[in-house]
Amino acid sequence: MNRAEEEEFFQVLSAALSERGWEVALRPRFGDLEPDALVTRQGFIVAVEAKMYGRSVQSAWVLDLAEQVRRLDKLLSPIKGVYGLLLTNAEIPDRLAAAAARYPLAIHYCPSGQNIQEMTQEVADKCDGLSRRHYAMRSIEETEFIGDSAISANNSGIAASAISTAYTLDFSAEERGATRDELEQRIAHLTDVLGEWHPSVLSLRSELAQLLQSEQLYRTVLDDQQRHLGDLSPDVLETKTGLASLLSQKGHYAEARQLYSDASEQCSTIYGARSSKNLVILNNLASVYVSMGQTREAADLYLDILAQRKRSLSVGHPDVLTSQNNLANTLRELGETSRAISLLSEALDSSFRFNGRDHPLTLTLQNNLASALLEAGDVERAITLSEATLNARMRVLGPDHPETLSARNNLAYAYAEAGDVERAITLSEATLSARMRVLGPDHPETLSSRNNLANAYVSAGDVGRAISLHEEVLAERIRVLGPRNPQTLSSRNNLGHAYLMSGNVDRSISLFVETLELCREVLGEDHPDTFTAQGNLGLAWQAHEEFDRAISLLRETLAGRLRVLGPDNPETIQSEIDLALAHAQSGNLEQGISLLRNAEESCVRVFGHDHTQTQWVRAARERLVEGMEGSS
Numbered sequence: 008m009n010r011a012e013e014e015e016f017f018q019v020l021s022a023a024l025s026e027r028g029w030e031v032a033l034r035p036r037f038g039d040l041e042p043d044a045l046v047t048r049q050g051f052i053v054a055v056e057a058k059m060y061g062r063s064v065q066s067a068w069v070l071d072l073a074e075q076v077r078r079l080d081k082l083l084s085p086i087k088g089v090y091g092l093l094l095t096n097a098e099i100p101d102r103l104a105a106a107a108a109r110y111p112l113a114i115h116y117c118p119s120g121q122n123i124q125e126m127t128q129e130v131a132d133k134c135d136g137l138s139r140r141h142y143a144m145r146s147i148e149e150t151e152f153i154g155d156s157a158i159s160a161n162n163s164g165i166a167a168s169a170i171s172t173a174y175t176l177d178f179s180a181e182e183r184g185a186t187r188d189e190l191e192q193r194i195a196h197l198t199d200v201l202g203e204w205h206p207s208v209l210s211l212r213s214e215l216a217q218l219l220q221s222e223q224l225y226r227t228v229l230d231d232q233q234r235h236l237g238d239l240s241p242d243v244l245e246t247k248t249g250l251a252s253l254l255s256q257k258g259h260y261a262e263a264r265q266l267y268s269d270a271s272e273q274c275s276t277i278y279g280a281r282s283s284k285n286l287v288i289l290n291n292l293a294s295v296y297v298s299m300g301q302t303r304e305a306a307d308l309y310l311d312i313l314a315q316r317k318r319s320l321s322v323g324h325p326d327v328l329t330s331q332n333n334l335a336n337t338l339r340e341l342g343e344t345s346r347a348i349s350l351l352s353e354a355l356d357s358s359f360r361f362n363g364r365d366h367p368l369t370l371t372l373q374n375n376l377a378s379a380l381l382e383a384g385d386v387e388r389a390i391t392l393s394e395a396t397l398n399a400r401m402r403v404l405g406p407d408h409p410e411t412l413s414a415r416n417n418l419a420y421a422y423a424e425a426g427d428v429e430r431a432i433t434l435s436e437a438t439l440s441a442r443m444r445v446l447g448p449d450h451p452e453t454l455s456s457r458n459n460l461a462n463a464y465v466s467a468g469d470v471g472r473a474i475s476l477h478e479e480v481l482a483e484r485i486r487v488l489g490p491r492n493p494q495t496l497s498s499r500n501n502l503g504h505a506y507l508m509s510g511n512v513d514r515s516i517s518l519f520v521e522t523l524e525l526c527r528e529v530l531g532e533d534h535p536d537t538f539t540a541q542g543n544l545g546l547a548w549q550a551h552e553e554f555d556r557a558i559s560l561l562r563e564t565l566a567g568r569l570r571v572l573g574p575d576n577p578e579t580i581q582s583e584i585d586l587a588l589a590h591a592q593s594g595n596l597e598q599g600i601s602l603l604r605n606a607e608e609s610c611v612r613v614f615g616h617d618h619t620q621t622q623w624v625r626a627a628r629e630r631l632v633e634g635m636e637g638s639s
Contacts, residue, residue, distance in 0.1 A: 013057055016123050017044055023131045037082055040075055046134055052089040053134050054079055063098045064114065073110040090137050094130065096121075101200045109207050113137060136189075190215045204235040206242055213246040222257070225250040244273050248288060255291075258493050258529065260299045267292040281319075283326070286312050290333065298493075300534035300571065302340050309334040323361030328354050328368060332375060340535075342576035342613060344383045351376040365403050367410070370396050374414060377421070382577070384618050386425045393418040407445045409452065412438055416459060428467045435460040449487050451494065454480055458498060461505070470509045477502040491529045493536065496522060500540055503547070512550045519544040533571050535578065538564050542582060545589070554593035561586040580609045584624060596635040603628040 021031040024046055032045045044055040056072050058064070072091040080089040091112030096119045107114055115133050117126050194211045201208055209232050216224040229250060232243045251266035267288055274285040289312055296305035313330035320327050331354035338347040355376055358369040377392035397414040404411050415438040423431035439456040446453050457480045464473035481498040488495050499522040506515035523544050526537040545560030565582035572579050583606035591599030607628055610621035 012123075013059060016126065017057075019123055019127045020044070020130055023127050024134060027131060027135065029134065037079065040078060040082075042075060042079075045079075047085070048138060050085050051138050052079065052083065052085050053092050053137060054089060055092045055094065055130075057094045059094070059096045059117070063100060064093075064095055064103055066103055068093060068095075069103065069107050069110065069112070069114070072112055076111055092130075092133060092137065109210065187215070187218055190218065204231065206236060206240075209235070210242050210245075213242065213249065216246070217249050220253055220256075222250070222253055225253060239273060239277060241277060244270055244277065244284075247273070248291070251295075252291065255295050255298065258298075258491070260295050260530075264292065264295045264299065267295060281315055286315060286326070290330070293333070293337070297337060297340065300530065300536070302337060302535070302572065306334065306337045306341060309337055323357045325368060328358055328372065332372060335379065336375060339379055339382060340576075341572065342579070344379055344577075344613075348376065348379045348383060351379055365399050367403075370399055370403075370410070370414075373399075374417060378417065381421055381424055384614060384620070386421065390418070390421045390425060393421045407441060409446070412442055412445070412452070412456075415441075416456060419463070420459070423463055423466055428463065432460070432463045432467060435463050449483065451488065454483055454487070454494070457483075458501060462501060465505055465508055470505055474502070474505045474509060477505050491525060493530070496526055496529065496536065496540075499525070500543060503543060507543075507547055507550060512547060516544065516547045516551060519547050533567060535568075535572065538567050538571070538578065538582075541567075542585060546585060549589050549592060554589065557589050558586065558593065561589050574609065575613050577613070580606055580613065580620075583609060584627075588627070591631055596631055600628055600631045600635065603631065 017033055021033060021044070024031050029046050029048045034041055034043060035045050042054040043057050046053040046055060054072070054076055056068075056075075058068050072093050076089050076091040083089070089111065091110070093112060093114045094117055095114065096117050099114055099116055104114060113133065115130060117129075190211060194208060194215065197205065197208050197211065209228060212224070212228045213232070216228055225246060229243065229246045232240060232246055236242055247266055247270045251263045251270065254266065255263040271285055271288045271292060274282065274288055278284050289308060293305040293308040293312070296302070296308065309330060313327070313334055316324070316327045316330050331350050335347040335350040335354070338344070338350070351372060355369065355372040358366060358372055362369050373392055374396045377389045377396065380392065381389035393414070397411070397418050400408065400411040400414045415434055419431045419434035419438060422434065435456065439453070439460055442450065442453040442456045457476060461473045461476035461480065464470070464476065477498065481495070481502055484492065484495040484498050499518060503515045503518040503522060506518065519540065523537070523540040526534065526540045530537050541560055542564040545557045545564060548560065549557035561582065565579070565586050568576060568579040568582050583602055587599045587602030587606060590602060603624060607621065607624045610618065610624050614620050
């Protein structure tokens with residue numbers, strides 16, 4: 008292929024890729040870097056180089072492209088990374104093809120004399136295939152984010168969106184199966200060429216573990232890599248973080264925490280303590296801290312990561328915005344809502360300027376700001392932002408995209424908080440129907456929608472219908488996620504609350520006793536969800552008029568929340584209120600008034616003098632005072 012033919016080929020390729028949603032830049036300049044083409048879609052970049060020389064592929068070509076990819080990744084910092092694609096009409100030796108598997112690049116053979124249209128189609132298919140394969144994996148470069156991990160008596164499931172999910176592509180079971188088959192074929196081929204313990208073979212086996220999300224395969228590969236490559240191999244680091252991520256998803260937080268801690272030490276030795284890779288690992292460690300209830304430790308770590316990223320990256324860089332998002336969501340869990348709102352507002356303004364109003368990252372930050380405003384009692388503004396987020400996601404992503412469905416879920420919750428229960432139920436039912444159709448009945452988000460709808464029924468006073476739906480969700484979560492999964496524990500707690508609301512106190516107590524025991528075993532004594540289960544059991548004993556038991560449990564819950572969450576956390580303040588009312592109902596009005604006075608001071612300090620929570624506590628205290636004066 009001469010120079011004129013190569014130019015024609017890239018022009019035709021550019022048009023074909025544009026039709027598939029790719030953005031193509033031909034011969035872009037980045038200092039001394041000038042790939043033949045830079046192809047971008049959904050935060051994923053392919054750097055294309057053509058070597059149509061008709062002789063055997065040279066190892067220098069592979070190493071040069073790998074170095075270009077590394078430098079472009081560092082320079083451009085795309086959300087989903089950079090891959091290299093080497094096009095050649097030269098013979099590709101098996102061992103060189105195997106060695107190339109060690110790098111984020113692929114080699115595509117273009118036979119001499121091949122029709123340009125046919126070659127264009129194959130190369131475009133190759134770019135699509137690299138994209139699918141990349142999105143099927145969860146690499147060390149991808150960051151975990153916090154959702155709403157709390158088990159509460161009215162857990163409607165509003166969640167802080169994950170920035171990473173805003174960039175995912177739809178990946179069907181058929182595409183995943185094709186990627187699995189391709190990986191297995193490459194593993195078999197390279198095993199024949201290079202042997203079972205070659206780094207390329209082990210690396211592909213790790214990719215397969217990622218694709219299948221197989222804990223057993225991860226553990227086997229990690230053992231093999233440590234034995235044959237040594238603990239300081241970057242491949243060991245990649246597999247270790249992948250296994251940690253999977254264990255975190257399964258709720259095995261203690262082991263995930265240890266793996267991330269080990270990986271951070273290893274990464275600091277290989278790349279440096281302030282490297283972008285180590286900051287991602289530390290971010291993931293902070294996420295596990297949150298899941299384990301070590302929220303203050305998580306906030307401190309997120310704050311340090313944000314400071315380091317601000318020193319080396321621009322204000323609107325995705326990594327900086329990600330850190331602001333994660334720190335803000337953690338501050339929300341600590342009850343520092345005002346600080347979270349300030350941080351999310353700053354990040355949202357930056358994303359508006361650098362990414363635009365409809366960018367997925369902007370919409371995620373907007374969603375999370377709406378959630379924080381709702382927690383702060385600014386319901387009107389929260390609803391306005393939630394409606395804007397839903398409308399934008401409908402327009403940009405379509406009505407059935409998972410992020411659109413999450414926005415609908417969160418708007419339904421906001422309507423419920425505003426007292427518009429009928430509208431909340433209508434939207435929750437529509438969201439559930441869409442998730443059933445798009446994700447299937449067993450998907451965790453579908454089960455969350457069913458859980459949320461049941462809670463909306465409770466708010467509407469339709470407790471019988473809520474109990475029936477909560478029982479179904481609990482059975483399905485036990486079947487799909489297992490009896491000890493945190494979401495399953497949440498279902499047990501919510502069903503217990505529904506029983507309590509229906510007046511079936513004995514059944515509620517029985518379920519809360521079992522839930523508290525499981526929370527202590529699975530999450531630990533000091534996890535926020537354990538405190539919530541303990542407090543709910545206290546409320547159930549109070550409803551049973553077993554006041555000594557109730558007060559003892561509620562007092563322990565308050566002490567635990569003070570110790571772990573601090574005095575300004577909303578859950579701690581709720582414990583003050585619960586304990587005060589239990590004392591008052593038991594006949595100890597003086598103690599109840601004293602505790603409500605403390606709770607009122609906490610509400611003024613955290614929420615403000617005119618907040619609805621503050622007003623409610625003030626009114627309750629005044630009623631108790633009137634009652635005590637009337638009885639004297």
